[in-house]
Amino acid sequence: MLAATLVYAQNDNCSGATSLTVGTDFTSGATTSTNAGASDDGDVPSCNSDAVENVWFSVVVPASGNITIETREVSGSSFDDSTLTAYTGSCGSLTEIDCDDDGGEGLFSKLSLTGQTPGSTIYLSVWKYDSSTGNGDFEISAYQVLPPANDNCSAAVPLTVGTNFTSGMITSNNTGATTDGTAPSCNSDAEENVWFSVVVPQSGNITIETREAANSSFSDSSLTVYSGTCGSLTEVGCDDDGGNGAFSLVSLTGQTPGTTLYVSVWKYSSSTSNGEFQISAYESTPLANDNCSTAIPLTSGTDFTSGMITSDNSGATADGTAPSCNSGATGNVWFSVVVPQSGKVKIETKEAANSSFSDSSITVYSGTCGSLTEIGCDDDGGDGNFSLVSLTGQTPGATLYVSVWKYSSSTSNGEFQISAYDNSTLSTNEVAGNSKKISVSPNPFNDVVTISDVSDVKSVSIINPSGRLVKVIEKPSASLYLGDLQTGVYFISLKMNDGTTKTLKAIKK
Template sequence: DVWYSFTAAVDGTYTVTIDETFDSGFTSTYVSAYEGSCGALTQIGSSTSCFNTSNLIVTTVSGQTYYVNVRSSSATNYTEFDLCIYVNPPAPANDDCENATPISASTDSSCNNVISGTTQSATDSTDGCGTSGRDVWYSFTAPADGDFVITETETFDSGSTTTYVTAYEGACGALTQVGSSTSCTNSNALTLTAVSGTTYYVNIRSSSATNYTEFDLCIFQLVVPENDACENATTINAGDSISGSTVGATNVENLTVCSGGTVGTTCDPGGDSSPNGGTLVFGTGVWYVYNSPGNESISIEDSAGAFDSEIQVWSGACGSLVCVAGDDDSSNVGSGGFVCFDSEAAPTTYYIYIDGNASTGVGNYTLNLNTTPLPPANNLCSGAEALTLGVQATGDTTNATDSGVAAASCGAAGADQDIWYSFVATATGQVDIDTDADTAAVYDACGGTEIACVGTGVTNVDGLVDGTTYYVRLYNTGTAKVAGPVVLTVTESSLSTTDFDNNIVFSYYPNPVKNTLTLSAQEEISNVTIVNMLGQTVLKAAPNAVSKELDMSSLSSGAYFVQVTVGNAVDTVKIIKN
């Protein structure tokens, strides 16, 4: 061993630290302090063990000399070390209960009235828990009746020290411990049920008598969030990122855990590859509501990573909710929740519950909701929507994909965002097709033969077989219109009774035609209109005669529709121009 001496410059305390810089062989280094004179020394300090390896706190008197002994545990090996002796700052002003520092309540958990403190140079109080360790005191007068949360956050630790927080009511010297925990070694947030105007005391204590911590102390009133109940769910929209806190929330619905669920088709990259997983334990949380337009993949994630959050999603209505999906821990950030699922095809309301895993789990969150549209249900011929003759159907090709069918004879070449419908022909053998889409191609089966191709407006299609199902491929070519909403009505069509009674018929030739198309009828032809595949009128005539030769030589090669009016009857035929 070796010896050192120092003379105290102040009445107070000094810290003695030893730091090994070399060890020749498994040797411990002990440090001890003494007062008196050599040959008649008395061991002093925060430890009087001859095997002390920790820092020492020595209470000193100004002008007096003290001795420090540094000793190796081995008689053969040795250590090299750095020895430091420094005077400690004075004890904090709030070292005892009588001098407690007042602290005001913060507005909320953001802690706008936080106060910073330290246990450095503090002594062990006789009030409160009265166990070993350095402690300081704060007083708090409740501004209102209610629950208040006391949080302590360590900002510095001088050496493996735990910080404990306890609360008391009464008067210094006669305190009674209160709060959600009455343990003298509580290191979690405390909830204190307070009475307006009453003063309470908060003790912050380090577990060590030699080391110390620095900390931030916050007290705020626990307010139940507005969206604590399903009926008061906050609206969240696609693309929103909403931050909030579950502090103060309750589990008023007392629902059964909603976990798992079928993973959606397209999930947001905010979560890992396995959403809708984990082990959920229904805790206190808050509610959001999302009104889905339908037919979309929905991803919901807590990206804050502030606490172990869960996300659970239900459909239905408050009071009769149906589990859709639930997750714990699948966010890429911390232990947040992440769910992904496909919505119903029709508009649906979803209720979202974000809570902590286990009943005590509360914290701040950032809830992100993102969606990806799915192709419509009738995106392929196999999923064709069955039409009711005479009833208009509405659709949307915006999110449709190319079904892989070759371009129709009257449609543009290339990939088209198309949707499909089906109808059953009747005994009349013909229908009128009315649409605002650029192209409506009719097929005799999925993967079958095109039997007609029409454009915008009303067009008659004949030659159909009674009881046979036909398929209509609807799309916009991108020339006149782009993908978007479309309407389609297929109506049973036949000649009127008058037409049949009068045997009004007309003939046309040749087809295909090169230059001149000849029309003949038993009665006067009043109007003739020729329309291209884009629905544009390219030629009109008013023959007012039983026959008419139409000059089509100036028209481009392709398919055209010729609409002929004879008396009160109108018929349309398809002509190919070479």
């Protein structure tokens, strides 16, 4: 009997590497290959010691020095899990410069190389993940992603100052961006930034904000603002998660009208995907009640609704001593109320419809501005993460000062409802605050948390204390499995069918 003859792939060895043509995207640079019959050639990849049976390719670095190599699955192929290595040098004397296992689509691999020597040859090896992975066809592509036009400070895109986010907003992209300048003071892991510029309006007040773009994979930004000129910049503002979700917002006051500020948008870290985002510069007018001396008077009602007004903390600064019940509170605004004849008063905050402000703390003071004494403090005693302070035995006719704070620097700003009222005179047939309250249990929880009423809940978002979205559950059931979360505090944000949002705080054991 004749022995079977093994047929190896033509590019089974480095010396037979298949040349790739550099495209402008995956499709234009793609070719279909196979690892059927491949043997092991060369050192195992640094990112996967179990990789076996590799085939070889080569590519010439384009003039930009930037190149992406990516593998993808071929329909019907049994090869479904790749590892990819890139080398400089020559066959027989190679140096690994990068390695990836699952950075592409599904279980396939992707390498993005920058700063390579134009005209030099890079050798690429595609391995199957381990001996249990099937052989077969796959796609491989080499393409260059050119840096965006505003990749450097000197090419910053001018922003036009609007009156709100929408009027000043443009859509931009950080795909292909390189890292330029000093890392932000608020996030040393930030990288791959793009640049903008803005002229300070006559008021000297300006807000720069980033938000998520529809269908974009870019989900987490850091934002820095500088005075000076390119090459000689001074950071005057930095924020990581002060905007919506994991996006950023910097509010500046007292800037010199007519001067140019430079703005840099960074992705949070190397693990953050690139893509489109929205950025806006708009004029921020300081809030009338940003200080105790300009507190807005509240009229005491007989229930929450009768005493309620809608207010806003957008652009608020921190004024006074942090609350005794929450040392991390910031960005407060002020109100005052005259104690009714009963000597009893409740001060309560609630969520405003369609507002991104979801977590308040309240402090109440006696005395006068500049000489205040805290007599009440609450963090989560009201609906969800909102606050309620109930006071008795106060002097009728005396003026109390009330400060509403956002929970922490990562809490978004926006509108909220506040009311001062005394419902102790309501008859037994009257009901105050007839809104349905939703709760979670058990709290703390191990793996499963139950929402008391999901009949009007459209979706559930799980947010960590830094404001980062970690999970979204559409059309949830009452019991949510959260066993994959790490131990700690989380915010369970319920998006209701009517468009409002309710946020609950829960602790994972």
